[in-house]
Amino acid sequence: MVDVLVIGGGNAALCAALMARESGASVLLLEAAPREWRGGNSAHTRNLRCMHDAPQDVLTEAYPEEEYWQDLLKVTGGQTDEHLARMVIRESSLCRDWMRGHGVHFQPSLSGTLHLSRTNAFFMGGGKALINAYYRSAENLGVEIRYESPVARLELKEGRFVAAHVGAERIMARACVVACGGFESNREWMREAWGQNEYGEWTADNFLIRGTRFNMGVLLSDLIAQGADTIGEPTQCHAVAIDARAPLYDGGICTRVDCVSLGLVVNRHAQRFYDEGEDFWPKRYAIWGRLVAQQPGQIAYSIIDAKAVGRFMPPVFPGEKADSLPQLARQLGLDERAFVHTVQEFNKACRVGEFDHAVLDDCHTEGLSPAKTHWARPLDTAPFYGYPLKPGITFTYLGMKVNDKTAIHFAGKPSPNLFAAGEIMAGNVLGKGYTAGVGMSIGTAFGRIAGVEAASAAMEVQHAAA
Numbered sequence: 001m002v003d004v005l006v007i008g009g010g011n012a013a014l015c016a017a018l019m020a021r022e023s024g025a026s027v028l029l030l031e032a033a034p035r036e037w038r039g040g041n042s043a044h045t046r047n048l049r050c051m052h053d054a055p056q057d058v059l060t061e062a063y064p065e066e067e068y069w070q071d072l073l074k075v076t077g078g079q080t081d082e083h084l085a086r087m088v089i090r091e092s093s094l095c096r097d098w099m100r101g102h103g104v105h106f107q108p109s110l111s112g113t114l115h116l117s118r119t120n121a122f123f124m125g126g127g128k129a130l131i132n133a134y135y136r137s138a139e140n141l142g143v144e145i146r147y148e149s150p151v152a153r154l155e156l157k158e159g160r161f162v163a164a165h166v167g168a169e170r171i172m173a174r175a176c177v178v179a180c181g182g183f184e185s186n187r188e189w190m191r192e193a194w195g196q197n198e199y200g201e202w203t204a205d206n207f208l209i210r211g212t213r214f215n216m217g218v219l220l221s222d223l224i225a226q227g228a229d230t231i232g233e234p235t236q237c238h239a240v241a242i243d244a245r246a247p248l249y250d251g252g253i254c255t256r257v258d259c260v261s262l263g264l265v266v267n268r269h270a271q272r273f274y275d276e277g278e279d280f281w282p283k284r285y286a287i288w289g290r291l292v293a294q295q296p297g298q299i300a301y302s303i304i305d306a307k308a309v310g311r312f313m314p315p316v317f318p319g320e321k322a323d324s325l326p327q328l329a330r331q332l333g334l335d336e337r338a339f340v341h342t343v344q345e346f347n348k349a350c351r352v353g354e355f356d357h358a359v360l361d362d363c364h365t366e367g368l369s370p371a372k373t374h375w376a377r378p379l380d381t382a383p384f385y386g387y388p389l390k391p392g393i394t395f396t397y398l399g400m401k402v403n404d405k406t407a408i409h410f411a412g413k414p415s416p417n418l419f420a421a422g423e424i425m426a427g428n429v430l431g432k433g434y435t436a437g438v439g440m441s442i443g444t445a446f447g448r449i450a451g452v453e454a455a456s457a458a459m460e461v462q463h464a465a466a
């Protein structure tokens, strides 16, 4: 019998598998996806949010624990477990040497609307390279890896893991780590969770999934059915506004539209609905998916003029381009008069000071609702561009309640040998909201802890049996 069974094939699973193996355990990793689609959402990532007290290779200045914690507290509105959150923060300052040891390389942050050089370490080659490095290292260390092995259910006995079922096969292990993502890819579950809006629309039917199609929440629902304690709420998730022309799954990072704070955003009635310049884009991009989800038809349009070009990462789909505002409205299928009126009212309300996209500048609107509080400049320079937006779901927050050893709780009691890491327990730290790079911090911190704890639980089982 294998010591540690790891279920999942993304960052959290690989961190757990590597640490369990390094702790001396035999490890089997089951990935639902075929080899060419391995790595889940982690393969789409670019960076990790890291605490540091002084400049460190690719990280500039300092990002102390307290500031990281305050950032997290702010975006979650207090819906976070401080003890677990601080564990993530501290781990984020310690993990990078270990990551390098497994073949991960870092590079300086990208420019544009991402003000991240101080806070986030970027993976050279992105998440795909990180995942490939971890798989290579895991294979070299003797971790057994099986692809196309979706686990359908877990066999538990009074909160203790016994076996996992893959098709007709029953796989026993002394301890288990579930690191198999959220339920964002499960459209039926998302539909049920979000329900119908005031217009009778099934909101989630218009969602696009930014990452893997394999995070169906199969074990999340199995564990809930078997009495595991949950954390979080099913509609809470990381959701960004992405190009409405993106594919249903795996569109990845390049479908994100990053010019929101440089212009204005209207719904299908050509009305603005939120402050586009509320805060720096990395602190706000993750609220725009939900904002668009709340609009009729779950669609919106990000509008910029020529002044914004070159100041943000160009999305993969070109924007609609027009020499006049009425023409842009026609190309986007918006009511021409309403659209021109909205832009004119916005332009009139702009109080332009010293435009600086790298700080919370003094360009703002006056007497306009909703206000634009920074980077407000009239849209007056042709050509004008418009990007259609839909909610792009990154990952869901409903998950397993865990303790600081990542043990899954059943009726308030931690399991002795069943652990969780990554998206499936991210809700302990992220009750709502998001700040860029914290997903990988959570997966890396708790993946590493889960691996060590599972290895130690497996040894205890072995000793008890001897």
Ligand SMILES: Cc1cc2nc3c(=O)[nH]c(=O)nc-3n(C[C@H](O)[C@H](O)[C@H](O)COP(=O)(O)OP(=O)(O)OC[C@H]3O[C@@H](n4cnc5c(N)ncnc54)[C@H](O)[C@@H]3O)c2cc1C
Binding pocket: 007, 008, 009, 010, 011, 012, 013, 030, 031, 032, 033, 038, 039, 040, 041, 042, 043, 044, 045, 046, 047, 048, 049, 149, 150, 151, 152, 179, 180, 181, 182, 210, 211, 212, 214, 215, 216, 217, 218, 219, 251, 252, 253, 393, 394, 395, 421, 422, 423, 424, 436, 437, 438, 439, 440, 441, 443
């Ligand atoms: C486009 C995009 C960009 C992102 N960029 C960043 C970023 O730059 N920084 C950041 O911090 N976060 C980012 N995130 C979020 C980040 O991807 C997640 O927080 C993190 O990868 C979660 O890791 P995980 O291992 O828990 O899940 P995943 O990486 O999604 O892995 C889950 C794995 O479980 C497997 N699986 C699912 N069900 C089963 C089953 N029943 N049996 C066996 N295997 C199963 C899946 O195939 C998959 O391999 C991004 C996400 C997306 C989609």
